[in-house]
Amino acid sequence: MPASHKHSHNHVSQPRTQDIQPSLLSIQDSYYTPSAIKERLKYAKRALQNQERKLSPIGARSFRLYRDSCARLLAIENGDVSELGPEEEVAAAKAIWKETLYTYDQFFQHAPWLIPAPSMEAQKLQDHLISLQKAVFCSRYADIFAGLCIPMKTDLGAKRGDEYWGRMGGKLQLEEDAYPGESTAERAHRQEECPTHLAVSRACARIGLEYNGSMELIRLYTRNEMENTTLIHLIKNNLFDDLKTQLHRDCHNIPLLFDSDDDQQSLEVLESVINAVIDVMFSRHGSDLNDPRRWTGSKALKNFHRQLHTVSWIRRDVMGMIVKKVRKRMRDAEDEEKMLEMLCLTGFLPQPGRQGKRGAGPRGLDGERNRAETMREDWLEIMRAVGANVGCVG
Structure with missing residues (x-):
């Protein structure tokens, strides 16, 4: 590593902002010596441990992948991986993990969600935006969660944020009044004239949220019009x-708002619930799964619409029917998963590429290759998903 990248800790308990800048990881540096890997590991740990400039949930997830890959390569370098055999196998395993780290490194200078907030004010905006999105998400599906006996905190700090968003809403309105003919995205590019729009767009980029949708949510919240969502x-x-757009966005935003390190199972439950709601409301097949424009309204959705306009039906009754259908859809999906697992075990279907929680999986070089490929796929999945949102801002 160049000398300019060395940091002096000076017994500071919390790492400073400049200690966790992406310049430490140059995409041109493909020479991964043990000392360079140690620097990368320190970098990742500092970013994850910094309590003053916290990474967003998706940023933290990315850094955990980076940290674990560095730690694995160092373990192989130090001879701590007993499953590997001759020197040729050890060398091949090192090459696999170096290639994995090189894949990661290419994103550090272009991915804002891998960079912590630059100031305390930016951190406060990021925290409030995540809290607002989570509170609205939990409120939107509160009846469904309750009907499925899934405990969820619906009070996630939104009330504490009322005063904050009141001030932010006023600033945003002043900037909108100054440039009434421009779009939200255009105002975000006026760095000096519209600093609040710019700050929100940068916070969205660090979290991985789509900017225009977040701005619309802030408007509705500050105007007390959340019933419209x-x-x-x-x-x-x-x-x-x-x-369709709302359901798709909510499903996409779950890993952006809820930290998988806290409880991966809870994230999977949330995703299962939203996917079940989508399957109750719409028909989607094959390549249409992630393209809401191609979903078609289901018979159940049309019935819900008709019932809400019938005097004898009240909102609670319709929501009860939705919960019942969602519960059945989740039960059917669970049965399908068990059937597929049984067919794989009996040999009627090929085993999936990734190893599940059951079974130790391959060892030795094949084990290293599988582990690295899985982590690299997870990383690229994050980059694709979040990049599509952040690309909307420019």
Whole structure:
């Protein structure tokens, strides 16, 4: 590593902002010596441990992959991996992990979600934006979670943020009034004239959120119009396209708002619930799964819409029917998964590429290759998913 990248800790308990800048990881540095890997490992640990400039949930997930890959390569360098055999196998394993780290390194100078907030004010905005998004998400599906006996905290600091968003809403409105003919994205590029729009766009980029959707949420929240985002409102008013967009966005945003390091199983449950809601409301097949424009309204959705306009039906009854269908869909999906697992075990279907929680999986060089490929796929999946959102801002 160049000397300019060395840091002096000076017995500071919390790492400073300049200690965790991406310049430490140059994409031109493909020479991964043990000392260079140690520097990368220190870099990742400092970023994850910094309590003053916290990474977003998706940024933390990315850094955990980076940290674990560095640690694995160092373990192989130090001879601590007993499963590897002759020198040729050890050398091949090192090459696999160096290639994995090189894949990671190429993103550090272009991915804002891998960079911590540059100031305390930026950190505060990032924290409030995540809290607002989580509170709205939990509120939108509160009846469904309750009906499925899934405990969820619906009070996630949104009330504490009322005063904050009141001030932010006022600043955003002043900037909108100054440039009434421009779009939200255009105002974000006016760095001096519209600093609040710019700050929100950068916070969205660090979190991985889509900027225009986040701005619309802030507007609705500050104007006390959140009722317009509820599932019942969208169904009753025949806003099926908006419903598709909202469901797709919510499912996509789960890993951006909830940290998988806290409870991976909880994230999987949330994703299962939202996917079940989508399958109840819409028909989607094959390549259409992640393209809401191609989803078509289900018979159940049309029935819900009709029932909400019938005097004898009240909102609670319709939501109860939605919960019942979601519960059945989740039960069916679980049965399908068990059947596929049984067919794999009996040999009627090939085993999936990734090893599940059961079974030790391959060892030796094949084990290293599988582990590295899985982590690299996870990394690239994050980059693709978050990059699509952040690309909307420019």
